[in-house]
Amino acid sequence: xxxxxxxxxxRFFTYYNGIFLLQAGARTIGLSAIGCIIGFAIGFFLAIIxxxxxxxxxxxxxxxxxxxxxxxRVPFLVTLMLIFFVCQALKLQLSVxxxxxxxxxxxxxxxxxxxxxxxxxxxxxxxxxxxxxxxxSMAQKLRLVxxxxxxxxxxxxxxxxxxxxxxxxxxxxxxxxxxxxxxxKVFNNKGFSAILVFGTxxxxxxxxSYPLTRFGRWMERKLAISKx
Amino acid sequence: xxxxIHFSQVLEYIPYLIGGAxxxxxxxxxxxxxxxxxxxxxxxxxxxxxxxxKAVVSVYVTFFTNTPQLVQIYFIFFGLPQFGLTLSSYxxxxxxxxxxxxxxxTEIQRAGFLSVRKSELEAAETVGMSLLQSVRYxxxxxxxxxxxxxxxNLYIIMTLGTSMAAIFGVEELTxxxxxVNAITFRSxxxxxxxxxxxxxxxxxxxFILLYFGKWLFRVKGKVF
Amino acid sequence: xxxxxxxxxxxxYGDDVPVLAGVGFSIEKGEIVSLIxxxxxxxxxxxxxxxxxTKPKSGRVCLDGVPISYVNKKALRxxxxxxxxxxxxxxxxxxxxxxxxxxxxxxxxxxxxPRQVEEExxxxxxxxxxxxxxxxxxxxxxxxxxxxxxxxxxxxxxPDILLLDEVTSALDPELINEVLDxxxxxxxxxxxxxxxSHEMAFVKEVSSKVVFMDEGKVVEIGKPKEILxxxxxxxxxxxxxxxxxx
Numbered sequence: 001x002x003x004x005x006x007x008x009x010x011r012f013f014t015y016y017n018g019i020f021l022l023q024a025g026a027r028t029i030g031l032s033a034i035g036c037i038i039g040f041a042i043g044f045f046l047a048i049i050x051x052x053x054x055x056x057x058x059x060x061x062x063x064x065x066x067x068x069x070x071x072x073r074v075p076f077l078v079t080l081m082l083i084f085f086v087c088q089a090l091k092l093q094l095s096v097x098x099x100x101x102x103x104x105x106x107x108x109x110x111x112x113x114x115x116x117x118x119x120x121x122x123x124x125x126x127x128x129x130x131x132x133x134x135x136x137s138m139a140q141k142l143r144l145v146x147x148x149x150x151x152x153x154x155x156x157x158x159x160x161x162x163x164x165x166x167x168x169x170x171x172x173x174x175x176x177x178x179x180x181x182x183x184x185k186v187f188n189n190k191g192f193s194a195i196l197v198f199g200t201x202x203x204x205x206x207x208x209s210y211p212l213t214r215f216g217r218w219m220e221r222k223l224a225i226s227k228x
Numbered sequence: 229x230x231x232x233i234h235f236s237q238v239l240e241y242i243p244y245l246i247g248g249a250x251x252x253x254x255x256x257x258x259x260x261x262x263x264x265x266x267x268x269x270x271x272x273x274x275x276x277x278x279x280x281x282k283a284v285v286s287v288y289v290t291f292f293t294n295t296p297q298l299v300q301i302y303f304i305f306f307g308l309p310q311f312g313l314t315l316s317s318y319x320x321x322x323x324x325x326x327x328x329x330x331x332x333x334t335e336i337q338r339a340g341f342l343s344v345r346k347s348e349l350e351a352a353e354t355v356g357m358s359l360l361q362s363v364r365y366x367x368x369x370x371x372x373x374x375x376x377x378x379x380x381n382l383y384i385i386m387t388l389g390t391s392m393a394a395i396f397g398v399e400e401l402t403x404x405x406x407x408v409n410a411i412t413f414r415s416x417x418x419x420x421x422x423x424x425x426x427x428x429x430x431x432x433x434x435f436i437l438l439y440f441g442k443w444l445f446r447v448k449g450k451v452f
Numbered sequence: 453x454x455x456x457x458x459x460x461x462x463x464x465y466g467d468d469v470p471v472l473a474g475v476g477f478s479i480e481k482g483e484i485v486s487l488i489x490x491x492x493x494x495x496x497x498x499x500x501x502x503x504x505x506t507k508p509k510s511g512r513v514c515l516d517g518v519p520i521s522y523v524n525k526k527a528l529r530x531x532x533x534x535x536x537x538x539x540x541x542x543x544x545x546x547x548x549x550x551x552x553x554x555x556x557x558x559x560x561x562x563x564x565x566p567r568q569v570e571e572e573x574x575x576x577x578x579x580x581x582x583x584x585x586x587x588x589x590x591x592x593x594x595x596x597x598x599x600x601x602x603x604x605x606x607x608x609x610x611p612d613i614l615l616l617d618e619v620t621s622a623l624d625p626e627l628i629n630e631v632l633d634x635x636x637x638x639x640x641x642x643x644x645x646x647x648x649s650h651e652m653a654f655v656k657e658v659s660s661k662v663v664f665m666d667e668g669k670v671v672e673i674g675k676p677k678e679i680l681x682x683x684x685x686x687x688x689x690x691x692x693x694x695x696x697x698x
Contacts, residue, residue, distance in 0.1 A: 073430040074423040075391030077402055082423060085415035126542035130602075133503050133537050134557035134609070135529050144556060148547035167296035174395060181299055194306035202295045202303060209294035 005193060012192050012200070024183040025204055027097070031104050031179065032166040039108025040116075040158065043068075046109060047116035048142065064113070071110030076171045079103055084175055100172040104165075111161050119154035120146060156220045163212055167205065180204055238417045241408045248404035249425050252390040255318075255400060259325035259390075260383050266326070267333025274334070275341050285334065292331035298392050300324045305396060317396040325389060332382055340375040372445045380437040384430055391426075401425060454478035455644060456613060461511035463494075463501050470509070471497045473668035479613070479661075482642045486655040486676070489665035490691055495648045498665075499615045502646075503537045504528040515612060536611035541622040543602035544590040550577060550601045551586040554608045562609075569608075576604040580634045596627030600634050607638075614638065616647045652695060656680050664688045 046064045049057060071079065083103045087094050094102075123146050131141040173182035184201040188194050270289065273281045292300065301324035308315060315323060344367055352362035394403035405422040409415050438449055456479040464470040472494045479485050487495045500506040502513060504522050513520045515534055521527040544553050554573040558564045577583055580600040590598050599619050606614060616635065620628040632654050638645065639658050649655055655662060655676060662679045664672040664687075672679060672688045683689045 070423070070427065073388070073427045075388040075402065075426060077391045077394065078405070078419055078423050078426060081405075082416065082419045085419065089416060124542045126539050127545065129505055130539065130543050130545070132505060133532055134605075135532050135561045136557065140560055144560065145545045145547070149545075167294075170296035170298040171392065173298075181296065181302070184299065184302060188302075188306060193310055194303065195310050198299055198303040198307055201299050202291075205295045205299065206291065210290065213294060 005196065008192055008196055012187070012196055017187070021180070021183055021200070021204065024178055024180045025208065027177065028166065028169050028179040028205075029208060031097075031100060031169045031172060031177070032162060034101065035104030035108045035169075036112070036158075036162045036165060038105040039110075039112045042105065042109035043112030043114075044116050046113040047120060050113070050117055051120055052138075068110045068113045071107045072114065076103075076107060076168050077174060079107055080171060080175060096172075096176045097178075099175060100169075100177045104169065104172070107168075108161075108165060112158060115157045115161065116150075116154055118157070119150040122153045123149045152223050152226075156216070156223060159216045159219065163209060163216060166209055166212075170205075233417060234414060235417050237412055238408065238414050238421065241412075241418070242421065244408065245401060245404050245422060245425060248399060248401035249429055251398070252387065252393075252400040252402075253429070255322060255325065255390045255393060255398075256383065256387045259322055259329050260386055262322075262326035263329025263333045263382075263386075264379070266330025267337045270330065270334030271337030271341055274338055289331045289334050292328050293335070297324060297328045297389060298395070300328055301392065301396065317393070317398050321390075321393040321396055321398055325386065328389075329382065329386055333379070336375060336378045336382065339378075340371050343374050344370060369445070376441045376445050377449060380434075380441065383437070384433055387430060387433060388426065455481040455483070455516060456646075457512075457514045458498075458502075459512040459514075461498065461501055461513070462509045463497055463506055463511075464509065465497075465506070471668055472501070472508070474511070475665065475668065475670055476511070477663050477670055477673055479644060479646065481644055483660045484639055484645045484647065484658055485661045485663060486659040487646060487648045487663050487665060488650075488652075488655065488679075488691075489671075492667075493665040494668040495665055496617050499537060499617050499646065499648065502531070502613075502615060503535045504531045533609070534612040535615055536606035536609050536613075537615040537617060538599065538602045538606050538619050540618045541595070543605070544593075544598050546590050549587045549589055550582060550593070550604075553590075553601055554605045557605070558608055573604070573608055576607055577601065579637065580604045581630070594627055595623045596630045599623065599631045603631075603634055603638075612644065614643055614645045616645060616649070618648050618650065621650060650695070652680060664691070666691070 046068060049060050049064045050068075052061065074082075080100065080103045083106070084096075084099050087099055087102070127145055127149070128141065131145045136144065169179060170181040172179055173185065176182065180201050184197050187197040270285045273285045277285070301321055304315065304324050305317065305320035308320075348366055348370060349362060352366045357365065390400055391402040393400050394406055397403065399407070401422060405418050409418050412418070441449070457476075458478065459476045461472050461475045462470055463472040475494065475498055477485070487498070489495055497506055501508045501522070504527075507522055513522075513531075520531050520534070522531060544550075545556070548556060551570070551573055554576060555566070555569050558569040558572075559566050574583065574586060577586060580603055582597060582600055582604070585593060585597065585601075590601075593601065602619075603614075603616075619635075620631050623631065628651065632651065635645070635647070635654075636658060647655070647659070657676075659676050662674060662676050663670055664679060664683070664685075666687050672683060672685045674684070678684075679688060680692060683692055
């Protein structure tokens with residue numbers, strides 16, 4: 001077994017396979033990064049709606065709550081299937097990557113909305129009152145007072161979510177997105193031994209995730225220090 | 229839009245899907261329990277063990293928390309047979325999820341251990357408690373209260389994580405929804421119902437865990 | 453005609469028990485009225501109503517003959533042009549320096565000339581004794597200093613009436629006097645103020661009138677010496693006995 005294993009290695013680690021793997025890795029990172037960025041924009045908006053106390057906002061608040069809870073309580077794979085078939089039914093003719101991107105953005109916005117909400121709620125309510133009696137508008141309150149204080153509470157869990165999301169994108173392989181996990185299946189099907197192939201894929205995820213994890217911890221430490 | 233939604237064709241499969249939810253629960257529960265055992269052992273090893281033991285646990289935790297569960301299961305299912313260890317889909321998923329959970333559980337447990345403050349132990353000492361008594365009356369309740377929320381959260385995440393077993397042919401909820409889809413092709417209806425079942429299951433789990441926690445450990449919190 | 457007249461204010465949080473069950477009294481221009489009473493009596497709520505944070509169910513507020521409604525956003529903004537409030541704590545915006553805290557509203561809301569606003573702000577901060585802390589952040593200021601900046605910020609909007617909601621209650625004892633000194637300065641300048649406080653000695657010294665509230669109603673009104681030394685009603689007597697024991 002070890003003989004065949006050693007024989008495989010030069011066949012596997014070729015230049016073209018390397019490029020293929022790197023491109024797949026880029027797609028993995030791309031899906032998670034863009035998903036988180038757009039997810040943050042949508043999630044921030046959803047969080048603001050949810051904490052607003054105006055009666056006229058009630059239908060939007062209900063929508064926000066349901067939206068967020070849906071995408072947090074349904075597995076990635078099931079959401080992916082739903083989006084895939086909805087796009088198909090609407091005859092949208094989107095590439096699998098686009099479908100995966102839509103899914104990723106929706107799911108991320110659900111999780112990030114909760115993170116943003118927790119961050120905003122961490123700002124003491126008197127800050128809202130003080131801003132209110134100075135006649136600051138809602139936009140001014142958020143921009144000048146609340147968000148500058150909330151972002152320190154939002155950033156660590158948001159980054160941590162980004163890290164775990166990189167691993168979740170592995171499921172996009174199931175609709176054919178050519179990201180890291182999919183390339184694993186491709187190489188395995190081509191006849192390379194599973195241990196070599198999936199071992200390599202695991203290492204590639206590790207190489208992406210571990211430095212970012214260390215960075216995240218460093219960032220948390222710096223933010224904790226700057227708070228005191 | 230030519231695709232029209234017909235739920236009626238799919239309703240008869242709902243009991244089948246609910247049966248799948250039961251399988252999902254089994255997998256999640258077993259893997260969670262196994263993970264907690266590993267977590268306890270790992271946290272003890274990292275807190276009280278020698279340098280080699282600490283290093284081994286560190287490598288295990290770092291590796292399993294920085295790689296996707298799906299690929300871990302791929303490795304176990306397709307790779308281990310080359311070492312002579314062939315597992316069925318169900319077994320591979322269970323082993324993979326257990327090892328994955330164990331890594332996260334180790335971290336949760338370790339954070340719990342570190343959160344026991346010296347001042348609490350000193351207070352117990354000054355009141356005259358023996359070591360055993362301070363463990364029983366001070367440390368364990370504190371640990372239970374601190375560990376309960378992250379472990380509840382992990383359990384919910386794992387419940388959703390069982391969905392990837394479908395990729396390996398396991399007939400839990402998602403797997404069964406794939407089967408029904410292959411028969412009826414009513415994809416949107418089926419996956420909507422499946423999504424709805426996952427939502428129901430996780431909401432029920434959240435409530436049960438929350439009220440259980442409030443009753444037993446005086447844990448605070450809310451579901452929505 | 454009184455400068456500020458509060459008539460029969462009824463207010464509650466939610467639909468059940470009213471926190472204010474018909475509160476009314478009046479304040480003359482330049483008067484300093486102290487509001488005392490047990491916690492839960494509705495004192496803070498009354499201030500919140502005046503400044504538009506809590507909507508009254510019924511009642512009237514008239515300032516200088518002009519009734520103040522709290523019905524729509526425009527009315528709220530006008531109410532806050534005339535009343536300024538300082539809370540017990542967490543007043544200052546933690547992400548802004550002392551100077552910026554004072555200048556943010558006049559510049560961003562009133563849209564006044566930034567240079568002039570800054571000049572006035574510096575003068576105000578000097579008046580409260582913090583001219584050397586212009587560019588310091590709240591977490592580097594003591595509680596007393598923060599409250600003084602909060603007072604400067606309230607004054608920057610040139611209010612007709614200053615509302616002070618237990619502004620020393622959250623402070624360490626040695627920091628209370630610097631804030632009280634600032635209030636004394638304002639009193640001397642003739643600022644009309646409505647003060648909620650537990651500092652009975654200060655209340656006696658600085659107020660022209662004391663209003664005792666309990667369970668959402670005004671129970672007794674009188675001159676400081678009268679109410680504090682010799683209250684007429686039983687509830688006021690109970691309260692004073694509890695407070696003055698130490």
